[in-house]
Amino acid sequence: DVVMTQSPLSLSVTLGQPASISCRSSQSLVYSNGDTYLNWFQQRPGQSPRRLIYKISNRDSGVPDRFSGSGSGTDFTLKISRVEAEDVGVYYCMQGTHWPYGFGQGTKLEIK
Amino acid sequence: EVHLVEYGGGLVQPGGSLRLSCAASGFTFSNYWMSWVRHTPGKGLEWVATIKQDGSAKHYVDSVKGRFSISRDNAKNSLYLQMNSLRADDTAMYYCAMPSLWGQGTLVTVSS
Numbered sequence: 001d002v003v004m005t006q007s008p009l010s011l012s013v014t015l016g017q018p019a020s021i022s023c024r025s026s027q028s029l030v031y032s033n034g035d036t037y038l039n040w041f042q043q044r045p046g047q048s049p050r051r052l053i054y055k056i057s058n059r060d061s062g063v064p065d066r067f068s069g070s071g072s073g074t075d076f077t078l079k080i081s082r083v084e085a086e087d088v089g090v091y092y093c094m095q096g097t098h099w100p101y102g103f104g105q106g107t108k109l110e111i112k
Numbered sequence: 113e114v115h116l117v118e119y120g121g122g123l124v125q126p127g128g129s130l131r132l133s134c135a136a137s138g139f140t141f142s143n144y145w146m147s148w149v150r151h152t153p154g155k156g157l158e159w160v161a162t163i164k165q166d167g168s169a170k171h172y173v174d175s176v177k178g179r180f181s182i183s184r185d186n187a188k189n190s191l192y193l194q195m196n197s198l199r200a201d202d203t204a205m206y207y208c209a210m211p212s213l214w215g216q217g218t219l220v221t222v223s224s
Binding site for chain 1: 147149151156157158159162171172173174207209211212214215216217
């Protein structure tokens with residue numbers, strides 16, 4: 001199975017400052033059609049997960065443009081340009097290229 | 113408005129069975145692959161099972177193969193998860209997911 005490894009596992013950020021989360025997969029996430037099915041999810045306290053980013057860098061509808069995704073192959077990054085209070089929660093990367101799909105361990109973001 | 117609503121969770125003894133249901137509304141259910149994902153505070157998110165639009169393909173995480181069965185009824189806009197031989201480590205919040213849309217989850221607790 002593909003192993004997804006996130007770092008750091010926790011992040012304490014001052015309001016208005018940037019944040020970055022890294023995600024590495026144990027094998028390439030490029031599918032046979034050329035697409036890379038790497039997603040990012042946010043889970044706020046007490047809420048269901050919500051997808052933020054799909055196929056590395058595409059923002060879902062309603063996701064603020066301070067969230068951005070980048071990367072290729074096995075190395076990916078989620079960046080928040082200016083952290084806001086509503087960004088507190090756990091962030092997960094997820095690969096949807098190889099069965100079984102899999103998530104990273106999660107990165108807990110808190111406000112400093 | 114698009115919605116996924118799960119139900120059927122509860123307390124069950126080890127070795128017991130439970131059937132989860134998910135009601136979809138506001139979109140063409142039969143057009144989408146659908147999945148069950150579970151969350152535990154200690155392990156984070158885990159992809160459990162996925163089913164193709166017409167039910168002709170199904171995928172499971174190794175830990176539930178032979179015990180869980182995913183199915184759907186497109187006429188009723190519904191997704192199901194039959195869970196047999198339940199174990200303590202199946203205790204989790206179970207989500208129905210698209211994955212661009214998630215339900216609110218239903219809690220399954222396996223305990224004597």
